Amino acid sequence: MPGTLYLVATPIGNLDDMPPRVAATFGAADFIAAEDTRVTLRLLNHLGLKKPMVSYYEHALHHGEAILQRIEAGENCALCSDAGMPCISDPGEQIVKEAHARGIKVVPVPAASACVTALAASGQPTARFVFEGFLPVPKRERRERLDFLQKETRTMIFYEAPHKLRGTLDDLAVTFGTDRSVSLCRELTKLHEEIKKTTLGEAVAFYRENDPRGEYVLVLAGADPARLAEETAPTLEEAVAAARTLQAGGMPPSAAAKQAAAGTPFSKGQIYKELIK
Known part of the structure; x- marks a missing residue:
């Protein structure tokens, strides 16, 4: 047996x-x-x-x-x-x-588990999160992974060794912006345990002057859904252009305006008004 x-x-x-x-x-x-x-x-x-x-x-x-x-x-x-x-x-x-x-x-x-322990104590949102572990070391793979995470709205958890921390913080700041909230949790449950909630920009500046020590768990806030929607939403000109394409395909102006307005911050009336000018 x-x-x-x-x-x-x-x-x-x-x-x-x-x-x-x-x-x-x-x-x-x-x-x-x-x-x-x-x-x-x-x-x-x-x-x-x-x-x-x-x-x-x-x-x-x-x-x-x-x-x-x-x-x-x-x-x-x-x-x-x-x-x-x-x-x-x-x-x-x-x-x-x-x-x-x-x-x-x-x-x-x-x-x-270090990732859940850090998340609980991080001060970041805990309802929904994604565990990323260690980022890839090869530059191309790392860049692709970070680009993939740019629109992630869940809290993200990363592991990092002290000798690689500065480079990782630089990469995170470039990808997510220096004002993104991050909690740096190091030496969890040990004598020199430290949990510091700050921003990526401030973390980069701090470790430019101070040597990283111990194993780190980085708990990074996700993207703000409202802000993300604003950044990815089409402009009025783009919505009208989409309506014109639909109209050129044989769709009546009113129906084209309604379909083009879906998923945008603009109303059917706004698009229709521009469409019939």
Whole structure:
């Protein structure tokens, strides 16, 4: 009978946040699949546990097949990342995908996740959000991704390492404007935890003079729907031109004006008046 794949969340910084179920699952597992065995070893030492471990980090995912075979043979595996919920912006997601395809039982053992923790404390809108993780490193791919997000109205969450923070803030400011609200959350739950709500322009200026320290979660406000509608709405001239095109196709002026007015800030009467001039 196959074993179970447990997805075990670990503290994102403060070991006092360790839920009892996490420690119990590690203790009961036959082996542990870790993003980095060195990091997980320190955690196991803290818990007073000794367990066989295998790494599944991004450049060793060929180990994923061996992990799945051991579970299929009846062993229970506790899969964990360096911090937080595994498989979120983490190569473990591929192992979970394969586990479902093979009919292996997957059981989450949840705890803190840096993205949700930062969102809750950010002061940004929380009802609707999108998690973007780390932006692509290649310039072309990064530019395409940011261009795609320009009209995003939901709150956006990004991860960033300290040595790349300045460049990322510059790119965000160029894309979304220096007045866009952003919360910079660093070293969450740790001794030097800091949550700072500001604007992209002010963040760029601050880190031009100060060195980034620690791992960051950036929580960026989405575009204002009303402002976005104004920026993307056609002009009166464009709406009238659309009506003229419809009229040239055989549509009566009144019907052409009505159709061209749909989805614009202009009334049928305004367009019709210009149309019959």
